[in-house]
Amino acid sequence: MVSSSSSPLPPRLQQDSKVTKEQLFYCWMNVSSTLQMEAKFFRFLKLVGVGFKARTEREGRELFLKLGYSHEVQFTAPPAVRVFCFKPNILCCTGLDKDRVHHFAGAVRSCKPPEVYKGKGILYIDEVIKLKPGKKQKK
Template sequence: QGVGYRAAKNGNQLNLTLGFSHPVTYRGPEGVNFTVEGTNRIHVDGIDKQQVGQVAAEIRSLRPPEPYKGKGIRYAGEAVRKKLGKAGKAGAK
């Protein structure tokens, strides 16, 4: 989730735009398949449950959700606990 975060599939690799100054390419291992739904939802599936979880964790680690705005790659249904900003900023002029 985030402004400008996009995903595209090219063979068995993902081309990700994650807000960096360069596109990120993630090459998946054998036995793990990707499906991109829309432009910002990635579905990872395969036979080996451990390997699927590992690949999903590696993709998430490219841009984990940050606690202030909640932007980043997250799992489906994952709730990100948000933090408040600076305490003095709310009443500052």
């Protein structure tokens, strides 16, 4: 039997030999929600491309992106998420709720996902894009 200090599972679930996935999921959600009070979650995005820029307004609540379209793309951050621009091409989405931070960062990235031929678009800062070769020249 596992001691309660080393396992996040409640004592009732530690004694059962068969723990369902649903029980583990709810237990994990409970543990992660208590951990979120202590830590902040970050997601960094990088804008790669000529003329791709970002700016924030209203204390990190409004995000405006110039992505080569005829207009700026505007995002309003959810209440639990803040957005900061370190440079015109580097964004930081931060908040106390991991799911909301990652969901908002994914929504921003979906505006201009990285293309596989030139590597332009919105990438996560730690993301590596494997570029495809272009057309072969005839000789």
